[in-house]
Structure formats: structure tokens, C-alpha cells
Amino acid sequence: xxxxxxxxxxxxxxxENVKEIDDNIIKILNEMKETMYRYKGIGLxxxxxxxxxxxxxxxxxxxxxxxxxxxxxPEIIASEGIYDExxxxxxxxxGYYGVVKNRKKYVKxxxxxxxxxxxxxxTDEFLSVVLQHEIDxxxxxxxxxxxxxxxxxxxxxxxxxxxxxxxxxx
Ligand code: NI
Numbered sequence: 001x002x003x004x005x006x007x008x009x010x011x012x013x014x015x016e017n018v019k020e021i022d023d024n025i026i027k028i029l030n031e032m033k034e035t036m037y038r039y040k041g042i043g044l045x046x047x048x049x050x051x052x053x054x055x056x057x058x059x060x061x062x063x064x065x066x067x068x069x070x071x072x073x074p075e076i077i078a079s080e081g082i083y084d085e086x087x088x089x090x091x092x093x094x095g096y097y098g099v100v101k102n103r104k105k106y107v108k109x110x111x112x113x114x115x116x117x118x119x120x121x122x123t124d125e126f127l128s129v130v131l132q133h134e135i136d137x138x139x140x141x142x143x144x145x146x147x148x149x150x151x152x153x154x155x156x157x158x159x160x161x162x163x164x165x166x167x168x169x170x
Contacts, residue, residue, distance in 0.1 A: 001035040001049040006093045006142060006159075015047055015054045015138040018072050021116050025055070029070050029114065032057045041091045043130045045137035048092050056111075056134040060127050069121070074111035074135055081105030083129055088143045090133070095162045098155060100146045103129050 004010055018025055028051060036044040042062050046055040054073045061067040083105045087097040106124040109131050113119050121131065133143055144155050 001031050003035065003039055003044075003048050003091045004050055006090075006144075008092070010047060010050055010052070011092055011137070011142055012140045013047065013052050014140050015045070015052045018053050018055065018112075021072060021112065021114060025053070025072070026114060028053070029055060029057060029072075033059075033068065033070070036091075037062075039091050043134045044091060045134045047137050047140075054138050056138070058127070058130050058134060060130060070114055071109070071111040071134075072113070074109050074131070074138070076107050076132070076135060077110050078108035079104035079106060079132075081124070086129070088129070088133060090143055092142065093144065093159070095166075096144075096155065096158060098144060098147050098151055100143050101148055102146070103132055107131055109135070 028046065032044050032046060032049060032055065035049060036057050036059065040062060042060050043056065043058040046053045056071040056074055058069045058071070059067050081104060083103040085099045085101070088100045089097045105128065106122070107128045109121045111119055123131070136143070144152060147155065
């Protein structure tokens with residue numbers, strides 16, 4: 001799997017609910033997990049690899065798999081507070097980090113695990129932001145959309161520089 005890079009149109013699409021957790025879904029989740037580790041990410045939504053299904057993998061420890069969470073049809077069912085301003089990054093916007101406004105501090109997320117059992121995560125830690133970021137992807141939203149207008153303008157300039165640098169390397 002290759003990660004789709006901004007401004008790829010697929011990042012703007014809405015993902016569909018998974019209706020049946022079959023072998024294909026399990027295979028996609030496994031490949032997403034491998035892709036996330038290969039790119040050294042802490043989260044990956046299926047959209048980012050070109051698949052419009054509500055699937056997300058997260059590992060905030062970025063590595064040995066002990067913290068791996070695989071979410072099918074994740075949905076935020078409650079949220080509260082404001083997470084202080086902080087930088088976010090994204091595998092689809094490599095090399096850029098920016099401050100996002102108004103992330104929630106606490107979220108309660110409902111999802112299905114691989115066995116089709118409903119699970120709930122409640123967190124007010126870093127994982128909360130990762131969950132919001134990944135679930136945004138499923139709705140066609142990337143984190144730069146949530147930055148202030150000024151930051152977005154700056155982003156466009158910086159992104160051009162990042163791309164130019166990359167092109168020069170090749
Ligand atoms: Ni992302």
C-alpha cells in the first residue's frame with residue numbers, strides 16, 4: 001500500500017461504513033498496519049491508502065504492536081473540553097507540522113473490533129487527538145482544514161517549499 005499525498009482528491013471523500021467484517025476487511029487492516037509501521041506513523045485511515053471504508057489503525061507507541069488499536073466504523077459519541085494548541089502531522093502531508101485549533105480534550109469513541117464486537121474507548125490523553133485526526137480523515141477532513149486561516153496560508157507556502165526540496169532530491 002502507498003500513502004496518498006495531499007492534495008490527492010481521495011482525501012476529500014467520505015468513507016463508507018463496513019457492513020460485514022470478512023477476510024477482505026481483515027486483510028486491509030493488516031496491510032494498513034504494516035503500512036503505518038513502514039511509514040513510521042502513529043495512525044492511518046483507509047482513505048489514506050485509497051480505500052473508502054471506515055477503517056483506522058492507531059499505535060501511539062509507533063512500533064512493537066502492543067498499543068495497536070484497529071477500529072472498524074469508529075464514531076465519536078461524546079467529547080468535551082479543549083486540548084491545548086499543539087502541532088499535528090499526517091502521513092499524507094509529510095514534512096509538515098502545524099497547530100490545530102479546537103481539538104477536544106476528551107473523547108468517547110464507539111467502534112467494532114475485528115470480531116465484530118462493539119468497543120468503547122474513552123481518553124483525554126494524546127490518543128484522543130489521534131482518534132479525532134483519524135476519524136476526520138474518514139469524513140474527508142485533513143488537519144490543515146482545522147488550522148487558522150493565517151496558518152493555512154503559511155502552510156501553502158511551506159508546502160510548496162517542501163515539495164520543491166523533495167523534487168530537487170530526486
Ligand atoms: Ni493524517
